Amino acid sequence: MRANLRHLRAFLAVVDHGSITRTAEICHVSQPAVTQAIRKLEREPETELFQRRAQGLFVTEPGTVLARRVRRAFGLLDPTLSELAPRLRITATTAQLVALVAVTEAENFTLAARRLGLAQPTVHRAITGLEREIGRALFERTPHGMIATRAAEMLTRATQVAFVELDQGEAELGELLGREVGRLVIGGMPLSRSYILPRAIARFRVRRPKLPIKVLDGPYEDMLTSLRRGEIDFLVGALRNPAPIGDVVQRPLFEDELIIVCGKDHPLRRGTPPASVADIAGFPWVVAAEGTPTRQVFTRLVETQGLAPRSLIETGSMVLMRELLQVSDHLGFISRLQIEPDLDLGAVHELAVPLPDTFRPIGLTLRDGWSPTRAQQEFLDELEAVVEAARTGEERRAG
Template identity: 45%
Template sequence: MAELPNIHHLRAFALAARLNSVHRAADAAHLSQPAVTQALARLEKRYGCRFFERRSTGVYPTELGEIMLARVERALDLIGEAARRLSESARRSAQTKGGTIERLATTAQLRALVAIARTGGYSAAARALGLAQPSVHRAARDLERLAGVPLFERISQGVALTPQGRMLALRAALAFREIDAATDDLEEAKGLVRGRLVIGTLPLVRSEILPEAVTALCKRYPQASIRIDDGSYASQLQALRMGEIDLLIGALRRPAPAEDVEEREFFTDTLSVIARVGHPLAGRARVAPEDLQRYPWVVPRSGTPTREHFETLIGSQSMSGLIETSSLVALRGLLVKSDRLSLLSRRQITYEERAGLLTALPVELGDRPRPIGVTLRANWRPTGLQTAFLEILREKAR
């Protein structure tokens, strides 16, 4: 996890920018005026930017200061929303202590909470942060006292977050992502685009659009840092909601699976029954559904849209010898080396069809379109790099 600014410095920055006064910001933050002045100076030094114009009438944000302010206020709003929810929980449970997260929580405490949420334990969180386990444990417990409600609970495997703990961890993680994005915004304003883009991809996602879009983005912004993650829908959705990835590409779920994400459809795709060239069914003019039941299959995991299509196609007929995989590489190899069948988009086997390795069987599946697109966090504010990628992705999907 990257080093982050002091959250109290960020709050002082936001107050000074909105009040146009270091003195009034100090009063509002319950700090001394020298402390606020020092906080502003440290932030300007950290980012190598001049955030304020100092005049006789006060301090006023520069253009870069306004860019920074937009991200800082989004981050502080997330922490403030979490603090309000925790206060409501404390009142409902008749707990009067605590409830001071927004004013007193530190960056170190919130980082510890996010790390525990992502790793599932104190030891793993400590390794992720490069800290000693007692330090992480102490930071987590201090944060819990400030919250005024339980954030953690003991389980047989170690520690788990309570619903309030998960809520705070989610908003803290997104607040940190906003601060990360501030660096990219500031560099873009200076004409430097070398920011970060993290793309989540679902198993068996079509293989043409993503490589083309990433290649086009790299040609436009050769200094950009891009990471492509793969995994199950559940794990990728959680990573998206926690800010670990910026967007998720693949088959959409309708309706959207959570209120804090939104889906954007690019196109609809259809599935075909795929087999190796030379398969006993490949030379027929027509293949009936009952013919498919005589051969073993390679299928995705349960709960995926394609698996649902497979089960609808086969009906209640008991199928044995299934191989489940979310790896397109493994699936292609199994099809080429055996008489197994699978359901895929033909666009996923473009290269294998051209090479004479795989083919689509003449099976009437009916109209089974799948919506393909991106899943994003609701109220997400992309950087310039991320906006450019979405535009390229939309163009390549046409």
Template identity: 55%
Template sequence: MESHGLSRNLRHLRLLLSVAETGSLTHSASILNVSQPAVTQAIGKLERETGGRLFDRTRQGIFPTPRCEVLARRLRRAFDRLDPALTDVAPRLMLTATWAQLQSLVAVHEAENFTLAARRLGLAQPTVHRAISQLEQEAGQSLFERTAFGLLPTRQTRALVQAVMLAFAELDQADSDLSELDGGETGQIVVGSLPLSRSVLLPRALARFREQRPRYPVMVIDGRYDELLRNLRRGEVDLIIGALRQPAPIGDITQVKLFDDHLSVLARRDHPLAGKTGLTAKDLQECKWVVPRRGTPSREHFDALFAPIGQPESIIEAGSILLMRELLAESDHLGCISSVQAQAELSHQLLSELDVTANWPARPIGLTYRENWVPTKAQALLIDIIESEAKTLSI
């Protein structure tokens, strides 16, 4: 079994993609303004890096192998994202921009400072400064506005950075695809986890995934929706699991509903209201509450319950079920969370559910991806398992 470490030499990757699409070394050399021996050397280097032959050379011509086809699909997606953004800044950058320069561009964009960007990359500050200067010289324009508060990217730079990060993500997935081809495991899955998924759905799905992929790296990132969405659109998160937004907040994502959920009101088991039936908003208005943050679907539904009579005055905003559970157990606070999320607390008899007369609207729970995202085999497996587990949670 070969290990894979596809180099990020953009010129070599462009050459390979051109040969795969044209079937001609000579034509590809002409398109990219290099010699034919340079094309041959680039392909040889990539074959060593990817662990196998990329082209079959016959009297009839040169033809991509299945390994090359796997790689070419990812390269095409990577350059389809990168090249329009490079062209928008300056067409010449398609031929001159290097991986190292674009990596520096992303780091400076994130840090808004050359020194901090260099530290993030483990490079000397002059190296990063020179990379940005070279890009700006080729582009014929500044990519950042120098201010007293740091380096502020232009609109084109922001768009380019997002395209670069998505292209980088495709190349990382190319490594995974090539490794899968040889029976190996390379890469990782990054899941953005919203509160509902953390207590029931995601743990069950990950346990099943581990049975089939015991060593495959998985990273779960807890966060607020807007933060996770930003990272998803930049390629740093592969999928988000939790409450969907209606309508979708932006057009370049895809939402897939798994099931509908409703809200529940929880309290400690010996709470004064425990066991009472037909509780109304008026009965609960004077209570102390622990509720989700503003801007979440759960909070919107909670606020709607009290809209006709006025909101409770004693509210703690929190996204942690653990904090809510402990606070409810130690006081007369009430909690308002997802019915699915409450299952673990109720099944272990840690809390009780109050009988509240409320027409809670259904909340769609599901997965959020980037538009036209193509998962690796490992990512697709986890999604299949999540969808299977979700069927057992539909309420």
């Protein structure tokens, strides 16, 4: 929902005071302007946000749902607006903030205008208006493009998460009115993509067969940035220790075991089984990238035994690991759950080597203070059901 910010502020004032007259006084606008703002907000969902009575305006259930999300949106946006300029809460417009986000992301006025379907001078005027109010430049011109200043980055992030709250308000209004609105955007790390998410999505589809679901992958740092911007609802996968930054929270779901695997024709499968990691350290290894929880466990494992493997291949691709193990003498260090289907098929084999402290927490990474919609909560419930089923060994097929 990209409603006029002034209309939304007027809407909240009517919720709080139940009076068009009082709202007009508070917001320093005319009574017809307040009435028009409410009507515009009611137009898109095609529902009444207030009951009109002789005693005043009384908020309806849809109005209450919307008001909750609008308050949360301004709670995220207003502190930054006030920090940058005292009057910015009053003067900043939706169009200006939309332009700010587009230029920050595109690092170019022309590309931002094209993305928004606007003329380049229109976008430039929007940014200039913000800069005039704030009293400083929001972008620095460099050979690589228009780079956002710290002030622009702060306001962009606050705008993005505030707009997500408004989108969630739209989804909740749709839910209340019997419509399927919105979508799920999930950041899936390797283990979740191969085990947890397929099962949770299958179960969720029984409840909601039509709601769009988008699962993103990529480097953890990129997904974390998207989560903090509100572009991703939550991340599922290995948790970081410590938590990566203060504005996200981690919620453990279960612990996953890391194991050593080899190909079916590996020489270690013949003769006496190895008794320790030291017996196999000389083989080449396929391991996760630096900075990942799996790699941290591997590094700790070999360092505590004074080992230095001579040959490492770093990859986040389980497919590449599996194929390398089948055609070479490489060993792999990977999650048991992630590689379990290949173990069951006999494509790879576990080496029964004692491995102390190779468990890692798997769970959710969420924005601090995030409040899920009903659909989002239902998906989280299904995730937890999948984890519980795996824990008890009683997994049920969806449907």
